[in-house]
Amino acid sequence: MLCHTAMDRTAQLARHWATHGCPVVIHLDRRAGDAALATLTAALQDLPNIRFSRRSACEWGTFGLVHATIDAATQMLADFPQVTHVFLASGSCLPIRPVRALQDHLAAHPDTDFIESVTTADVGWTVGGLSTERFTLRFPFSWRRNRRLFDGYVALQRALGFRRRIPEGLTPHLGSQWWCLTRKSLDAILNHPMRPTYDRYFKRVWIPDESYFQTLIRQVSTRIESRSLTLSKFDYQGRPHVFYDDHLHLLRQTDAFVARKIWHDADLLYRTFLTPDGDRASRIAPSPGKINRLFAKAVERRLKGRPGLFMQSRFPTKGRGGNRSAAPYGLFEGFDEIFEDFRPWLAQTIEARVHGHLFAFDHVEYASGESVFKGGLADSAALRDYNPRSFLTSLIWNTRGETQCFQFGPTDEQDITPFLAGDPNANIFLITGAFAVPLWRSGRTAAEVRPEAARLQKIEAEFLKLLAAPDTKARVRTWSLAEFVENPAEPLQQLVDDLNPRAPHRSGTLPRLVNLVGFSSFLQDLRNQGMQPVLMGDFPTDAELAPPEQPFARPQIVR
Structure with missing residues (x-):
């Protein structure tokens, strides 16, 4: 679990996983402070199958997220030899189906790695104008903290015709950060003889958490199912949708096992799904197609709105079309x-x-x-x-x-x-x-x-x-x-x-x-x-x- 805020919810989620037979390794963002670690440790000290990995700073779009994942995964494989699959989650990822159902699903697919992994030529959901360039340019500056330096350095590299050399044998792939890998595949990535070279390369890739494991899995896996077991939806600007209490019926229809991002005050969702047997109502036939249509409609409405409705929360721009009046x-x-x-x-x-x-x-x-x-x-x-x-x-x-x-x-x-x-x-x-x-x-x-x-x-x-x-x-x-x-x-x-x-x-x-x-x-x-x-x-x-x-x-x- 990668965590950085809402320690009460993090503890609640970790306890749910641990008490259902799933060992948990928690990485707490170093920027969260020592008080947050003390609170989390005290809340989970009675559970022997929970560990805390070495802490590092996790800033969006940087290699810190990959480094944190590597440290936590290394500790997971070392401390829990009985583990067959490793599932990456965050402190805002909520199990929306019984843990037993996830365990049965992985047992039925013992050699399958569930990770979204598509080539840059095929992916069409990248937002921000950088698709192939995230692998061929260098990104030493933070996009959030140093936007002018980031944009200026990108423009300079383009003007000079600079192009990084991708390590031999690598074909860059992209996909969701949230994956579930077999022990064998994860161990092969962590102990790959070329890993030092790969790490040096990915430290200057933009948003490497969406490409590091997605690319390296193609080197070691024997069977990949290119999809995530975690439901995560994004708006037209590439920001994740947040789920609230009124999304309960929607979450019951997904075929995913985990959903993110859950609002930390969505008490109804946490009460409903974090039960000993999970939410029984979720055993209805899933309808992921309906969910996808609803989110597509939401993106369209966010862009165009309802014809003729101008309001403080969504003032449409001329370039996005749509009727001007109702x-x-x-x-x-x-x-x-x-x-x-x-x-x-x-x-x-x-x-x-x-x-x-x-x-x-x-x-x-x-x-x-x-x-x-x-x-x-x-x-x-x-x-x-x-x-x-x-x-x-x-x-x-x-x-x-x-x-x-x-x-x-x-x-x-x-x-x-x-x-x-x-x-x-x-x-x-x-x-x-x-x-x-x-x-x-x-x-x-x-x-x-x-x-x-x-x-x-x-x-x-x-x-x-x-x-x-x-x-x-x-x-x-x-x-x-x-x-x-x-x-x-x-x-x-x-x-x-x-x-x-x-x-x-x-x-x-x-x-x-x-x-x-x-x-x-x-x-x-x-x-x-x-x-x-x-x-x-x-x-x-x-x-x-x-x-x-x-x-x-x-x-x-x-x-």
Whole structure:
């Protein structure tokens, strides 16, 4: 057992092994201090089949872990001649099946070494960019304590083309640190005539505890089963998953005999498995495939999360993909400006919650005028603008199951526009040039509103340019103002079909269109003042604006 912390759990585990007929040799990390050794010795002094090996410092990624394992294994073979197999464990490794079951399994395979051992060309789980290079470069500096020296020395060796010579006859292999070897194979490794050469070489290999025994076993073993009897899972950064009390049912389904890492305060797990006969419930048929699928799903969720959920424990990065919001939603630009009652009409037609301008400069315009929306979202513009992306994704997440729609325009805050363009859940419906209608209806002259009209046109043009970019993922439908007012029924039918394609009925009425007679003269006045209104399209003259009655639904053939 390799131990360095939680002496109470170490003593509990060692006693469990020892009282079930398994001699134990404990290596306590020298960095743990003498007080820890005294505590552990006092707790286990009544057990004659427990020994303590010579102590050395065990720092992650260094040869100290291999040195500690060699010392403990040497003492095990010397002090307990009846031992047939040696099982390497840590102070956080918990037996999850009866010890008797492990003993029977090893007795049925007396000549088999259970150790994960694959060549660097075949292994695909190394994390950190060093696979073959861990054997061909030198690593004299600690990765954890001297990161800059570590990285700098690696870069220097690469620049100089330095390459270590691998000892003749060795083919580097990698695998889990936790193995179970036969006495014969372990003795052959410890007494190999080339061991001094191998030790000198592996002292400058990176993370040698995952390669020393995994490589040398290929020199001496007659039968290798390349798998570990210990369940150990790692996340996408190469750090081990920790098992807690709520993993009890999961651990009962594994075909492994030991699991790591167990949280030292997981009292339920220790009470359940450290019983005289082990956990009886663990005798159900194991399902390791299910466990592997669960961990694969956990890694995926850790990387991508749940679509649309942004939280303090997992803030996703753009490069890891996934939808940006939790559900489809609609954005409408220009509709409020040209219809008198667009919001209530839309809410009734597609059965959605229709907000006003969520990104208005002064405050958030929630539907029905709420000051605080679901999830505690206030109508404060300052709070919203602190992180517009999180504001919108929180709103969509908090209302899953209900379609959300809101108004947008060049008079709103524009920081959210890159997010909108890149969100595949965004349905954007845009009438270009409609921003000029409220300016016309304000009663001010063209000369007075010309600077504002030019500013708004520039903002809307930038938004249109963003929506036309190749990497835009939002679903976008645009109409010029002239195109829309010519036949508003068809675009309205399209947006209803897009947002609610399974609606049981279609409304036969249209929202009331603003009377635009005189608007074309306003546009001409803007031109006369020196501004070129280009986003409105070829707007019809007053004579062409006689509003015909437009049926809402498309004509259909009835057989």
